[in-house]
Amino acid sequence: NAGVMQNPRHLVRRRGQEARLRCSPMKGHSHVYWYRQLPEEGLKFMVYLQKENIIDESGMPKERFSAEFPKEGPSILRIQQVVRGDSAAYFCASSPGEGNQPQHFGDGTRLSIL
Amino acid sequence: DAKTTQPPSMDCAEGRAANLPCNHSTISGNEYVYWYRQIHSQGPQYIIHGLKNNETNEMASLIITEDRKSSTLILPHATLRDTAVYYCIVRVAGNNRLAFGKGNQVVVIP
Numbered sequence: 001n002a003g004v005m006q007n008p009r010h011l012v013r014r015r016g017q018e019a020r021l022r023c024s025p026m027k028g029h030s031h032v033y034w035y036r037q038l039p040e041e042g043l044k045f046m047v048y049l050q051k052e053n054i055i056d057e058s059g060m061p062k063e064r065f066s067a068e069f070p071k072e073g074p075s076i077l078r079i080q081q082v083v084r085g086d087s088a089a090y091f092c093a094s095s096p097g098e099g100n101q102p103q104h105f106g107d108g109t110r111l112s113i114l
Numbered sequence: 115d116a117k118t119t120q121p122p123s124m125d126c127a128e129g130r131a132a133n134l135p136c137n138h139s140t141i142s143g144n145e146y147v148y149w150y151r152q153i154h155s156q157g158p159q160y161i162i163h164g165l166k167n168n169e170t171n172e173m174a175s176l177i178i179t180e181d182r183k184s185s186t187l188i189l190p191h192a193t194l195r196d197t198a199v200y201y202c203i204v205r206v207a208g209n210n211r212l213a214f215g216k217g218n219q220v221v222v223i224p
Contacts, residue, residue, distance in 0.1 A: 103160070
C-alpha cells in the first residue's frame with residue numbers, strides 16, 4: 001500500500017528559474033496539503049487542496065508560489081523565479097477527508113537554490 | 115488551534131518505556147491531540163491521536179488527563195530507531211492545517 005509519493009527528492013535550481021514539485025497522495029485520499037520546512041525550523045502550512053479546488057491557501061507567499069491538484073494526476077507546487085530564500089524542504093501530506101482523520105506525509109522534496 | 119508546550123529535548127534508555135509529556139492548557143472541547151515524529155531527513159510520521167479517551171495502537175499509547183490540559187505519549191519499549199523529534203499538536207476537527215512547533219528532540223541511548 002503505497003504512501004504519499006513526492007518527486008523529485010532533491011531539486012537544484014538557479015536563481016530566476018522555476019521549480020515544480022509533485023505529490024501523489026495515498027490511494028483513496030482526496031485531500032492534499034503542502035508544508036515548508038526551512039533549515040532548523042518546524043514545518044509551516046502552505047496550502048490545502050481538494051481535487052480541482054484550493055480550499056485554504058492562507059500560508060502561501062503572495063507572489064511566485066502556486067499550487068494545483070487537477071482531476072487527473074499529482075498535485076503540483078510551482079515556484080516561479082526562485083530566490084535563495086526558497087531553499088527548504090517541501091512536504092506534502094494527504095488525508096481521506098475532513099474531520100479528525102490524520103494527515104500522512106511524504107518524504108519531501110529538498111529544494112536548493114544556487 | 116491551542117498552543118502546546120513540550121520539553122525541547124530528552125534522553126531515554128533503550129528497552130525502557132519513554133514517556134513524552136505535552137501541555138495544552140488552553141485546549142478546547144472539540145480539539146484533538148495528535149502526535150507525529152520526524153526522523154532526520156524524513157517526512158513527519160503519524161503516531162496516534164485522541165480526543166479525551168486514552169488510545170493505544172501498535173506504535174504507542176496516548177494518555178490524556180481528565181481535564182484534557184495535558185497528555186503523555188508512551189513508547190513502550192524504546193529502540194534506537196525511535197530517536198526523532200516528536201511533535202504534539204492540537205487541532206480542531208475540520209481545521210485542516212497542522213501547526214508544528216519546535217517539538218521534543220528525543221534521543222534513545224543504548
